[in-house]
Amino acid sequence: MIRMILTRLISSFFTLTILITIVFFMAHATPGGPAFSILGQKATPQAVEQLNQKLGLTASLWRQYVMWFWHLLHGQLGYSYLLNRPVRQLVGDCMVNTLALYASAMLFSVTLAIAIGLIQGITWGRWPANLIRLLELCFYAMPTFFVGTLMILYLSVKWRIFPTGGISSVRISDPGLLDYMRHLVLPVVTVALLGTASLSYYFGASVHEELGKDYVRTALAKGLTFRAVLFRHVLRNALRPLVTMVGLAFPYIFAGSVMVETVFNYPGLGYLLWRSALSQDYPVISAIVLLIGCLTVLGNLFADIVNGLLDPRERYE
Amino acid sequence: MNDGSVLRLNNVSVALRRGRGDMVPLLDQICLTVNQGEMTALVGESGSGKTLTSSAIIRLLPRNARVSGQIWLGNTDLLRLPHGEMRKIRGRDIGMVFQNPLAALNPSVRVGAQIREAYRLHTGESDHAAWVRACELFDEVGIANAKKRLGDYPHQFSGGMRQRAMIAMALACSPKLLIADEPTSGLDAILTRQILSLLTRLRHEFRMGVLFITHDLSIVQKYADQVHVLYAGRSVEWGSSEAFFNAPRHPYSRALLGALPGPGQIRLTAISGALPDPEAMPLGCRFAPRCAYHKAECDWCYPKIDNKGTTSVACGRVEDIVSVHPPKGMPSPQYFRSANDGAVILKIEGLGVDYRLPARGILTALTGGKNSIRVLDDIDLTLRYGECLGIVGESGSGKSTLGRAILQMVPYDGSVIVDGIAFGRMTRSRRKMMRRRIQVVFQDPRESLNPRMRIGDIVAEPLRLAGEREYREQVRRLLDRVGLHARILDKFPHAISGGQAQRVAIARALAAKPAVIVLDEPTSSLDVSTQAALLNLLKDLGHQDGLSYILISHDVAAISYIADTIAVLRSGRLIEVGATAALLAVPGAEYTRQLLAASFLYGKKGTVQLAVAPNSGSMGIPS
Numbered sequence: 001m002i003r004m005i006l007t008r009l010i011s012s013f014f015t016l017t018i019l020i021t022i023v024f025f026m027a028h029a030t031p032g033g034p035a036f037s038i039l040g041q042k043a044t045p046q047a048v049e050q051l052n053q054k055l056g057l058t059a060s061l062w063r064q065y066v067m068w069f070w071h072l073l074h075g076q077l078g079y080s081y082l083l084n085r086p087v088r089q090l091v092g093d094c095m096v097n098t099l100a101l102y103a104s105a106m107l108f109s110v111t112l113a114i115a116i117g118l119i120q121g122i123t124w125g126r127w128p129a130n131l132i133r134l135l136e137l138c139f140y141a142m143p144t145f146f147v148g149t150l151m152i153l154y155l156s157v158k159w160r161i162f163p164t165g166g167i168s169s170v171r172i173s174d175p176g177l178l179d180y181m182r183h184l185v186l187p188v189v190t191v192a193l194l195g196t197a198s199l200s201y202y203f204g205a206s207v208h209e210e211l212g213k214d215y216v217r218t219a220l221a222k223g224l225t226f227r228a229v230l231f232r233h234v235l236r237n238a239l240r241p242l243v244t245m246v247g248l249a250f251p252y253i254f255a256g257s258v259m260v261e262t263v264f265n266y267p268g269l270g271y272l273l274w275r276s277a278l279s280q281d282y283p284v285i286s287a288i289v290l291l292i293g294c295l296t297v298l299g300n301l302f303a304d305i306v307n308g309l310l311d312p313r314e315r316y317e
Numbered sequence: 318m319n320d321g322s323v324l325r326l327n328n329v330s331v332a333l334r335r336g337r338g339d340m341v342p343l344l345d346q347i348c349l350t351v352n353q354g355e356m357t358a359l360v361g362e363s364g365s366g367k368t369l370t371s372s373a374i375i376r377l378l379p380r381n382a383r384v385s386g387q388i389w390l391g392n393t394d395l396l397r398l399p400h401g402e403m404r405k406i407r408g409r410d411i412g413m414v415f416q417n418p419l420a421a422l423n424p425s426v427r428v429g430a431q432i433r434e435a436y437r438l439h440t441g442e443s444d445h446a447a448w449v450r451a452c453e454l455f456d457e458v459g460i461a462n463a464k465k466r467l468g469d470y471p472h473q474f475s476g477g478m479r480q481r482a483m484i485a486m487a488l489a490c491s492p493k494l495l496i497a498d499e500p501t502s503g504l505d506a507i508l509t510r511q512i513l514s515l516l517t518r519l520r521h522e523f524r525m526g527v528l529f530i531t532h533d534l535s536i537v538q539k540y541a542d543q544v545h546v547l548y549a550g551r552s553v554e555w556g557s558s559e560a561f562f563n564a565p566r567h568p569y570s571r572a573l574l575g576a577l578p579g580p581g582q583i584r585l586t587a588i589s590g591a592l593p594d595p596e597a598m599p600l601g602c603r604f605a606p607r608c609a610y611h612k613a614e615c616d617w618c619y620p621k622i623d624n625k626g627t628t629s630v631a632c633g634r635v636e637d638i639v640s641v642h643p644p645k646g647m648p649s650p651q652y653f654r655s656a657n658d659g660a661v662i663l664k665i666e667g668l669g670v671d672y673r674l675p676a677r678g679i680l681t682a683l684t685g686g687k688n689s690i691r692v693l694d695d696i697d698l699t700l701r702y703g704e705c706l707g708i709v710g711e712s713g714s715g716k717s718t719l720g721r722a723i724l725q726m727v728p729y730d731g732s733v734i735v736d737g738i739a740f741g742r743m744t745r746s747r748r749k750m751m752r753r754r755i756q757v758v759f760q761d762p763r764e765s766l767n768p769r770m771r772i773g774d775i776v777a778e779p780l781r782l783a784g785e786r787e788y789r790e791q792v793r794r795l796l797d798r799v800g801l802h803a804r805i806l807d808k809f810p811h812a813i814s815g816g817q818a819q820r821v822a823i824a825r826a827l828a829a830k831p832a833v834i835v836l837d838e839p840t841s842s843l844d845v846s847t848q849a850a851l852l853n854l855l856k857d858l859g860h861q862d863g864l865s866y867i868l869i870s871h872d873v874a875a876i877s878y879i880a881d882t883i884a885v886l887r888s889g890r891l892i893e894v895g896a897t898a899a900l901l902a903v904p905g906a907e908y909t910r911q912l913l914a915a916s917f918l919y920g921k922k923g924t925v926q927l928a929v930a931p932n933s934g935s936m937g938i939p940s
Contacts, residue, residue: 214420220377222435222486223408232434233423311425312470 121207247303429467556628707880
């Protein structure tokens with residue numbers, strides 16, 4: 001197990017290096033540049049030249065790359081061109097928000113998906129499962145921005161239960177905690193709905209599949225109740241595809257976060273990535289991509305470790 | 318009910334509801350008895366309803382099923398029990414052993430825990446007591462080093478051991494009745510024999526009744542006390558095993574026995590046709606459409622049950638049949654062909670195959686540490702024109718790997734020489750050409766036919782590859798040669814039966830005009846009666862058309878029926894090679910002797926007693 005984790009970590013180091021290299025060159029290859037974003041479209045060529053010199057963008061691309069990588073190895077992510085703040089601080093702040101949003105959304109989705117999936121798996125082929133399937137399809141097909149906008153329209157604007165957004169004005173200190181959570185509700189529900197819809201369908205299908213296997217018949221023939229068979233034998237085996245899905249969901253979460261965070265004006269990584277990409281704020285883009293890469297690798301590793309714990313056959317390979 | 322019976326089924330019928338439609342009757346009025354300390358064999362081909370019977374007994378039928386009749390376990394009618402009571406019976410009074418123990422055991426729970434669970438559930442004992450019991454059970458079923466093995470997972474056991482563990486689990490609460498549902502299918506001959514002996518010992522020891530469900534009549538004779546033959550959901554013949562094997566009375570039983578392959582048989586009885594569709598069962602006798610003794614009244618009269626003879630039979634024409642064709646022993650004349658001195662078509666010299674293990678770490682991979690197992694070593698074989706070479710061995714002996722090496726599908730050392738040219742010395746393009754000279758037929762015919770192609774196109778493909786234009790007529794001829802009607806041309810593989818699919822695979826192999834065909838377990842996924850027809854076909858293709866082929870199988874009986882030469886393989890080495898007759902008569906190696914002893918459980922060695930049903934073609938059909 002430990003050998004597997006070490007091997008995986010070493011190989012992911014190479015994966016990540018390739019990833020950020022590609023992103024670095026792609027970001028620099030796009031026309032325009034940060035100077036225009038900072039100085040505006042009508043900036044004089046002299047002013048642009050001057051700023052580029054100041055930012056160190058006049059050196060050859062390779063040299064910039066080597067410098068950047070060298071700083072990275074020393075834990076320095078540089079400064080944002082646009083906001084003039086250390087990238088580490090900027091990304092760190094946003095990551096806390098994003099993690100709060102997605103960790104709670106994930107927790108909700110997985111718990112709900114297991115409950116719904118069990119019902120769906122047990123009643124497969126009959127009306128409760130069919131009804132669940134229909135709902136899952138509806139929510140799965142609904143775009144995030146549409147769900148988010150609907151919720152803002154009804155729950156915030158019309159009935160005034162939850163705030164429309166603006167979590168950035170709230171601090172996570174003791175008196176503000178409740179308020180912070182109130183701000184979280186709508187974005188979390190929006191993300192969780194989509195997550196639940198896809199996870200519960202896959203989990204339901206795998207519960208159904210496991211229930212059809214021979215060992216279930218063996219367990220029933222021993223005299224176990226159906227409930228005991230379900231929780232002692234089936235659940236553990238059925239969870240494996242779900243764990244893999246959750247592990248793989250990490251990158252999609254960040255891809256999807258751009259949308260949700262924009263709708264709710266939520267200062268997370270997705271929102272930051274979107275803005276940095278528009279203004280070609282190279283250091284920030286690279287840092288976020290690196291972070292997403294790391295989380296993806298860790299997510300997959302996590303899935304493999306949990307699957308190894310669930311299934312002894314995975315451990316010996 | 319103190320007649321010594323443990324289980325008595327009285328007119329048990331099961332019907333399934335299909336969608337919203339009608340009830341489809343699947344089991345019809347089954348009466349069956351299992352006595353204390355005895356074994357009753359429930360025999361039938363796939364679709365006969367034997368597994369449904371066992372599910373009905375422990376009441377684990379699908380939810381759309383309806384059962385009627387009585388199932389007496391001692392003095393309780395299981396069908397009248399409330400659910401809670403029935404659950405207590407399962408595992409405590411009735412133990413179950415299923416086919417394919419790898420699937421039947423939970424892969425992610427330790428074997429010991431699965432056995433303890435069964436014991437604690439019904440006895441309420443402590444975990445430690447359950448552990449002691451599990452150790453005891455492992456000793457009982459012959460698993461050495463019980464304490465350690467209990468902590469293993471199912472995938473760490475070998476096939477035979479898994480089935481022993483499964484039996485241990487079923488025995489946990491010392492049940493009165495053990496239901497073994499195809500416990501030996503998928504195991505090789507020697508393991509099958511071991512498991513059957515184990516079951517026999519256990520039932521004597523614990524005075525336990527055993528209901529043994531199987532499709533394989535050949536393994537039943539030695540071990541069962543009673544035999545009960547099912548066909549299409551109905552009992553066709555039942556009685557003591559001795560009487561049944563001495564003189565089977567029902568046409569179906571006789572045909573089944575005639576379909577069992579063995580050495581020195583001239584022809585196997587193939588049963589024509591297929592099982593009736595459950596939704597359109599014949600009104601009268603269900604076997605009537607395939608019966609050689611069929612008469613008009615059979616079509617509409619419920620078959621009369623005849624209790625007067627040695628066995629009970631559900632057939633109105635028993636008297637006529639017995640008088641027309643008394644069962645007789647088949648002579649085994651100088652049937653085997655003498656050693657063929659035709660031209661050598663395939664020669665294998667010093668062939669060896671290494672299986673590379675996946676690298677265990679980066680370091681070992683870089684330093685090139687020794688990471689391979691030799692799965693085949695020093696194999697020398699010769700195949701002559703028009704000959705059939707049979708390769709037998711238990712699972713894991715390397716017989717399939719040998720087939721793949723001959724087909725150039727795995728890297729090997731040594732040489733494979735076809736038509737006098739060694740594969741190793743060929744240029745790449747020439748090798749590609751020569752590969753066509755060796756064709757293959759796999760075990761699972763459906764898996765090996767492309768589901769999106771029509772049968773006609775599948776057979777035509779090798780012809781088209783060879784650049785032939787006018788292949789339509791040839792495809793027809795090929796299908797005709799393997800005994801298929803041209804109607805099948807436009808069908809897709811899912812629409813034809815397993816036996817037909819295997820014939821298509823053979824036709825496809827023939828289409829490439831090969832020098833040699835390698836058949837890897839071609840009949841082991843088929844029912845007995847279908848298998849017989851296919852073996853007959855292979856025999857004809859060899860003897861009449863001069864086809865040379867290699868038949869790989871774990872089934873010694875099937876191989877001895879058609880092979881001219883038999884090679885015995887064990888752990889990657891050739892144990893013995895010899896002409897079939899000689900090898901069967903005087904096996905040289907101890908291992909061969911064991912294998913033969915385990916394989917011919919039915920009939921006497923060499924001369925298998927046969928009841929020849931008249932539909933084998935040469936004899937007339939009685940009016």
